[in-house]
Amino acid sequence: MTSANDQGKNQTPKPARDATDYPEMHPARRKPEDSGPVQTLVFLHGGNVGNWSWDPQVLAFSDFNILTLHLPSFGARFEEKWEGLDSAADDVAALIADEVSEGGVHLVGMSLGGVIALHVAARHPELVDSVFVTGVSVAPPGTAAKAVQRMQLKLIGSEWYWKFQAGAYGMVDNERELFAEHGVKLKPENMRAVMGDLDTGGLPADLSAYSGPVLLLAGASEPKFVQRSFPAIGEALPQAAIRVVPGMHHQWNIENPLLFNSVLRRWITGQQLHQVLREPVEPKLRGASFKRTSTLEEIDPQDAEDTAADAVPETVAEAGKPGAEAKAKGFAERLDPRKLDPRKLDLKHALSKKPPVAKRPTDSDGPAAD
Template sequence: MTESSMSRLEHGPRRGETIIMLHGNNAGSWMWEPQTDRLPDRHVLTPDLPALGERYREPWPGMAGAADDIAEIIREHALDGTAHVVGLSLGGVVATHLAHRHPGLVRSCMITGAPLAGLTRLERLLIPPQLPLWRQRWYWRAQAMAFGIPADARDVFVDSAVRVAPETNRETYREVAAGIPEGLIAYPGPLLAIAGEKEQRSVRDAFPTLRRRAPQLQSWIAPGMHHPWNVEDPDLFTDVIREFVDTGRWTPADRRPQASDAPGGPAAQR
């Protein structure tokens, strides 16, 4: 990635700790605009993955190659050469490989919508016949509606999706369907995996597999959310990022102590 293209994808002041956000398949760095707008005080990198976004003319290098590509961006552009990593869908799978291959570059890792244990049998039956349709605008317009993507973001979503090369679609599908290799992941830092309540079951089904390999894993089901919920509820998504980056943990509102539970509160006075 050139310096000129990287400058468009670097946001906020060059101070503090860097957050790098990895987008989903058939998408690009544009999908993180709701977050960069809400994190003006943070140093954020939103690179395009190889073969996707504005890099759609490049060949797909495989998950390991994509992770190495992002590792080089972190070394060159992140503050102190390290970053908090946020990955959605395919970006979440790449983030997992990144944390395994380059753990010293990763301060924390938050992944969402990533079927890390592979796709279900039903998904393996239904998705391959759809791959030729991934170059059709009508297909992605329908997906945008199903995903809950706001109307003002649908055109750029469709534009990004239809220009991805067929071979990239085939290869990324093959790797995602297979799941992460045995032995991945050897990352000891803060790790958060999230599934939207309304997305495919294979995402949440990956939690036990990931927890066996990374016992420190925290997991959460985002209530009412579809797959790209960073645009569906950008405030909540950004709140999760901010708290996890700052504390290494995420505590949903329904699990937080109520005022009546605090020391000296009404509950203590009864």
């Protein structure tokens, strides 16, 4: 941070958060309400954002010790080479062992961070008291999804691309700037390596070694292929509670931090399920069965009515058919339905940056050229 003495009159103050310099350690600022020992929350960010994305949670969980770790190849570590999911999990475990003197931690993972959280639980179960993951995809992507990924790799260095994606994630102005600032620093070779690891599925083989509580979530409005991972994770972790969050998209800890924080607090303080959560509609999976698992207490009764609109579409299943490459563009547009939502995308601001359009000639300008 620049000191007040160093700032000139015409300098713009730096934002409170920084895309690559957000702190990893956040000691508890108040005692828990139950007067028990201070517990530790470990937040693992997604593959398109940095650890700054957990700022709404850091502010809300002041009665916990918090670690918002920079994952390898992201944030302050964007120069580091990606060495694989197992290596990233061991890296996280080493930091936990160094910083947490007693007791396990509550692991909270979003997207790629959720996949890494599962690897930490599988490889170092003694460090983990509970797991809370959302937006996790461990099912191998189809042909169309891979085509979209290759297209995204070509756009990583473009600031406009990240600001456009930020609108789809429901981020406000400050988050958009941080998101774009972080995104353009990501190295294509690292992102390609991450995608390569996830192409094989990303599910740790020894996940059943972890026997603690697990809450597995997906936003109801995020790409439906995320829910296709529910059966595989549920089979490896039969104790997991699996739920869908109505109306939420992928980065819902930023989109609706009040809801996210409420869901998370009820989980980590007693493995209770928030009343807003819904059981997923059973997906139409080829050769797979879906297990609804939850022997945990639900605070309020769940609404048993599921609509057909929540059913998992067959877009990904059809990706292997001929012509899938030609459909990739259309598939990309459907990845997030809010990409064309003017309430979330600041189209006026984006258009204001385009070159001015020549005005139509008028009578006062003289006759138009033939």
